[in-house]
Amino acid sequence: MKNLRPPEVGGEGDPSPGRYRSGNVAITGTSFVPPPGLDVPELMDRFISFINEPIDVRRSLMRIAIAHHRCAAIHPFRNGNGRVVRLLTYAMLIRDGYRIDQGRIINPTAVFCHSRADYMDGLSDADDGTEASNLRWCAFVLSGLRRELEKVGTLLDANILGPRILQPTLRFAVQSGQITDEMAQVLSRIAKNGDGDASTYRSVYPGKSAASISHIIADHKQIGIIAAYPTIRSRRYDQRFQRPGTLTALIHTMDAEGYLPFRRDDVERVHGTSTPLSVTALPLRSE
Known part of the structure; x- marks a missing residue:
């Protein structure tokens, strides 16, 4: 995960690029509060175990959807979390067989850029952490992947x-x-x-x-x-x-024709700038 956010990509205001954040942050454009910085290493260890646990292939897409939201919610780095989440999602899709060179899909992560409003609403809804909200988020992701697969079919015609x-x-x-x-x-x-x-x-x-x-x-x-x-x-x-x-x-x-993703990074919640806050001033949400 840390290699997805290496120091070489630039600090972007982060005093420790390539390392998990140690302080508390807020995400621009949302009321959701990421977990305290001190909890990030343990949360990421559990997250890495979750995404690498052997599971039935029929459940892999649901795990990818949940992983996308979960990584965005943990917000492991001070900045650059949006691209990390995209890269992670892309890597998991490739690992599970959704490869461009097999002609199955054009841009897997385009599903998260198709509609700014739907994407942000879906993330906010999934923040509730209930089974119903998680299922709605998974349905959003799976419908987007189906849309991308259908695009491949049109290009073959x-x-x-x-x-x-x-x-x-x-x-x-x-x-x-x-x-x-x-x-x-x-x-x-x-x-x-x-x-x-x-x-x-x-x-x-x-x-x-x-x-x-x-x-x-x-x-x-x-x-x-x-x-x-x-x-x-x-x-x-x-x-x-x-x-x-x-x-x-x-x-x-x-x-x-709608085959390419919407690319303005500043419109996605997970691409917002993280602002450091003091521990005492931040009403932290319990894990």
Whole structure:
């Protein structure tokens, strides 16, 4: 856990980055009071045991949901707790099989950023610590994960991917001057057909000689908008978005379609700045 908040990320006003807090804190934007600093080491030991205890896989998502709230409630560090909670949640999801490279989910932690109001209300509700409030929080998290899984399904559907993602991305890239109209036509045809070859280029650049077509293909590979497929020696090509301008256009489109999380850290309760308070002045909530 301490490695998730190393000193190298910067102090951010914390005199002891990378170590559990020893003082008492308040969280901006909420009436919830984290436990006293003296209790943090013991609470974190119990927390670590909880998240590593072997359990039935069918209960793993509920544990991840509870762990997210519990870590935020303990508030183990003076600052940076929001990113720690996100990283921990992400790590637990990957550990339990929700991996990007397996095509199962795009951004697991996006579930906590989808709606600022719902997320903050859910955390506050779960602060009660009752079985009912914990179940409501788990339902919120699980419904968000289902929503993210459904997004993967839409991206696997060519009838959705083309008109909603690829075509708007190419239009945005052309309008912003990142690629030419001819480049966009090539990429559009490659996307429609699954891949492309020299004939794809000839259809976009009629009248060009074979040597000129080869030069254009080499240039497009160099700038990162196509790549040889399936091997580097192949003469068939797949579209790529490695060129900074096209990548920016893709991110813009995916954000507009709701595939990317809301990222303003200051709107989430656990991302608020922690303010040190004196022990005598702080009405501490019992554990």
